[in-house]
Amino acid sequence: MKKILAVTACPTGVAHTYMAAESLIKAAKEKNIALKVETRGAVGVENEFTEQEIAEAHAIIVAADTDVLEGRFLGKPVVKVAVAQAIKNPAGLLEQALAKQAASPDDYAKQVEQSKSDRSATRSGPYKHLMTGVSHMLPLVVAGGLLIALSFVFGIEAFKVKGTFAAALMQIGGSSAFALMVPVLAGFISFSIAEKPGLAPGLIGGMLASSIGAGFLGGILAGFLAGYTSLFLKKYIKLPRNLEGLKPILLIPLLASAFTGLMMIYIIGDPVKGIMDGLTAWLTGLGTTNAVLLGLLLGAMMAFDMGGPVNKAAYTFAVGLLASNVFGPMAAVMAAGMTPPLGLWLATVLAKNKFTKEEKDAGNAAAVLGISFITEGAIPFAASDPFRVIPSAMVGSAITGALSMAFGATLRAPHGGIFVLPIPNAVGHLALYTLAIVIGTVVTAAMLSFLKKPVEQRIQS
Missing domain, CATH: 3.40.50.2300 (Response regulator)
Known part of the structure; x- marks a missing residue:
């Protein structure tokens, strides 16, 4: 066999x-x-x-x-x-x-x-390289964000008192885990492109992006620059066979790190820092109308492919802004990501005659995934009936994202679903934030219940 x-x-x-x-x-x-x-x-x-x-x-x-x-x-x-x-x-x-x-x-x-x-x-696929960096960065962001949120249990500014437990949690989560976020992002983008020789140049470029203030955008650029530089050197540096071992441990890291570092310091760093500063200022100064439009867009993106490239683009954007102390988009993205599976579960409860027993069972599983902020729980429904499920999910998530931004909700922990909501001060405007999730869930369920055909008609057709 x-x-x-x-x-x-x-x-x-x-x-x-x-x-x-x-x-x-x-x-x-x-x-x-x-x-x-x-x-x-x-x-x-x-x-x-x-x-x-x-x-x-x-x-x-x-x-x-x-x-x-x-x-x-x-x-x-x-x-x-x-x-x-x-x-x-x-x-x-x-x-x-x-x-x-x-x-x-x-x-x-x-x-x-x-x-x-x-x-x-x-x-040569930039999306794969970016997602490799994001996947290695996420554990740092999640652990760091949750530790920072836990420090707020003792008061929103308790960490400012040196020697306290809250200060220790902030040091671990903010000064350490979050400080590694951009370097690890850049390092593993570079690693994905050039494998092991690209790791050190990427980490160094990411650290420079972080110290310069170029943020996650600078880290992304540093990762790609270091990766493709390392790949170029790996391909074109020719040494005698007995000296080939020097390439991955000496020559490529040295030359690629120097080139990437000099580019970040003298050419790339300051312009990207200006872009990040402008983006941060714009986001923190958003009026209600613009905030609603941004939430609407991020919410729709989260539901469009439910864990695919568009979803990940919205999530990566929100996560990257955490390092700049911009917390509104993160709240909108998590709420909008919870809405599709929760809405589908509610639809199986409200319109039982329009779902098979297997779909109802899948709805129960989707509810568990939804409260945990795992949007992928909606995929089985979307795969079997995309033209009804995806529009319903996008409308519900867009409304949730828009309401979250309109309510001024903020989220300091980048994952966890409802399990981070009880942490004091982790979520700004908690009651309104919860309401945004509920409204989006109901909208998704109502729209799908209306669009979906009864099981008997589906079988006959």
């Missing part, structure tokens, strides 16, 4: 990673295919492949939006797709993998070269 390996990974490592794995495993059981799935999620790598398993595999499915160490699969037939594709079409991916021609000893070298070419083409 042919053995298939699959690896799944998404930028946050929370929902898509495991939903894709479950879909592939279920489809493999139905088709009686030998499959092992490695997940690279927020808890780390699970079911990691051994070298022997890779050697024995007929083909590899890579369903990922971040780096998964694809160099391990050199010479093996690979089916590479976005992680969402494994959720939508797991059976099709398995069929593609089975149809791949296994590498024989005669054409092994050719397969290796093809794999290198594919990897090189993959490395």
